[in-house]
Amino acid sequence: MKFLCIGCDTVMDFTERQLPGDGTFAAVFSCARCGREVAMLANPMETQLVASLGVRIGGRTxxxxxxxxxxxxxxxxxxxxxxxxxxxxxxxxxxxxxxxxxxxxxxxxxxxxxxxxxxxxxxxxxxxxxxxxxxxxxxxxxxxxxx
Amino acid sequence: MARFRTYNEVLEPTGAKVPEQVRAQLERLARRFSAIRHTVIVASGKGGVGKSAISANLAAALAAEGRRVGAADADLNGPSLARMLAASTAPLAVSPNGVAPAVGVAGVRVVSMDLLLAADAPVRWRDPGHAGFVWQSTLETGALREFLADVDWGALDLLIVDAPPGTDKLQRLLSLVPRPSAVLLVTTPSETARHVVARSISLLRAAGVPRLALAANMAGYRCPACGRTEPLFAADGARRLAAATGVPLWAELPFDPAIAASTDVGRPIVLEPAGSPAADALRALTRRLLTELREVDP
Known part of the structure; x- marks a missing residue:
């Protein structure tokens, strides 16, 4: 999954992830060119689907x-x-x-x-x-x- | 609005690092397989034909003659291989190199969901409880990947993988084990089994698996009173399947209650002294497998 800043035609960078509750997964992406930020909110089903892959959005520490x-x-x-x-x-x-x-x-x-x-x-x-x-x-x- | 670039046309990294992690998982899997000389999948497509009992007997027979053998129970939802091989139920030791497999009869290294589940517990995954159809197969494939890649198998001569029933699950297994040395398809003489196993053969051929073979289980019943062998099924599906597909029939195994009785107590019948037709047929199957893998002379 990639997020494209339409105005800048630039791929937005992953900057942060959160689990705000209710099984929601939030990933924040920002455009390095114009600074616009978007938050992708995944419902519990989508969160579980990503978790089932054994990966972590944003990479692993x-x-x-x-x-x-x-x-x-x-x-x-x-x-x-x-x-x-x-x-x-x-x-x-x-x-x-x-x-x-x-x-x-x-x-x-x-x-x-x-x-x-x-x-x-x-x-x-x-x-x-x-x-x-x-x-x-x-x-x-x-x-x-x-x- | 201008046309968007496609995903693959957008080459800049996103920082999400998901493809990199999936790639790392597959690399770990490949590294693990690099220490395994032969991987043999025991499959069918059909359930209840004796895949696990044959897997357990193959693993035990191979280990008993001094080969380094692993047995991976890919049947996550109906695991039985650990019990059939009397695998130790001691906690599995975790190390930076992976999880040490349990050790079973004749030194077979075993991993099975049975070793991880609480007594009588089914395989249930943590929440969310709804919409499991969306993620469950992904999770099961991931679990299977960990059984293969995260287990410290060490160097093995053979890894026997006991596949679950269902051609869909066989396909998933092949995504993790793309180049098995052989796939042994267990069938029975029944027409129903023939139909199902024929689909598995088509699937495996389409996937380019080079060495397929059939083992016909329950191919006859020897009367203990008079010694005569009678067919258990009216049909001759296994031989017809072999003739129709060109897949060689490596073994015809007689039905013998002693096979189940022996695996029930964790001592596969091949470990018993010669004399039982079923045990002899299983030993002959083991020999045929080794011959085909060019591990012994014909």
Whole structure:
């Protein structure tokens, strides 16, 4: 899908994505020549179709995880189906009670992967305490929609 | 208004980076296949003809003679291969190189949806609950791609792929495995099976798959009391199909309740000592496959 600024006959650049709610996916494109911006709003069905491809509009910050699509999308996976690699050097990283509670709300099937991603994010940035705010930041920085 | 340029005429990048990600997925798939000597799809188009039991027996027979064998259960909605091969239900280890397959009987490396689902749970995908017809097949193809590309199969001599029923699903599988070493089409002598499998042959030929073969399952029943073999079906569909299409009939496998009984307990019948006609026929099929793949002398 490409967005063309008709006046400038120029391809608009992807600039931002959002999940504003209701399963809507919003992608913002802007024209580098005239500055015009448009937001493409995908309904939940279209959002799911894109998610089903295993791609992220705008590209990935975080590399695709092994079996990421299955783990994110399967509704009734076995809680202990996967075991994540042992953390490299995460001894100092702690989770606040709020963050722990939020993690507990993630389906068990995918929880191990999500926990590792947040832990890696914190470790790479020298963050010793994972809080809901850190999780929000990681979601935004890494494009973890749906995690 | 001036004529718009077409999508392909607009060459500037958009920053959405979707084609690049799809390309990366396919490259990952190709890298994984580069370590696999032969990929053999066991298919039919028809359901209930014994594809999974034959897949399990082929995989076990090949592994038992020391070959490095993987078994991918492409039947996402009716997975049975893990159980038939007694694959370990221990959690699958994730590493940067992928997900380690479960290990089954004779060392077969197995991946199946059965290993991932909660007990008795069907395959259901997360929301939205409506309009699944729009995205469900895309998601299932993606899941299958991950089964093939994201599993750390290691170097394999053979990967056996147990295909789901339905010619549409066979077509989807071919989009991920475009160059299988062979496709073994399982049929029965019934006319109904002949009709369905004939469609699969047309599909596979149109896709340019070079090596097709038939295996006629349930080709007769040997009476345990008198030892006489009688046909289970009035028709002779498998032989007629072979004659009409020119696809070679590699095996005619007798119906034997012991085949199902053995896969039910995760010990395919080919692992039992010689003597059972069904096991002997399955071993002969394995030998024929290896001969055709030029892995052994005829």
């Amino acid at each position: 975080l590399a695709e995880q092994p079996m990421e699509l299955v783990r994110q999308q399967l509704a009734e996976g076995r809680d202990d189906a996967f075991v994540e690699p042992a953390p490299a050097s995460r001894g100092a990283i702690r989770w606040s009670d709020d963050a722990r509670q939020r993690l507990a709300n993630v389906p068990g099937f995918v929880r191990g992967m999500v926990k590792r991603i947040y832990s890696d994010y914190a470790a790479e940035r020298g963050i010793s305490l994972i809080t809901p705010e850190v999780m929000d930041r990681a979601r935004a920085d890494l494009g973890l929609e749906g995690m």
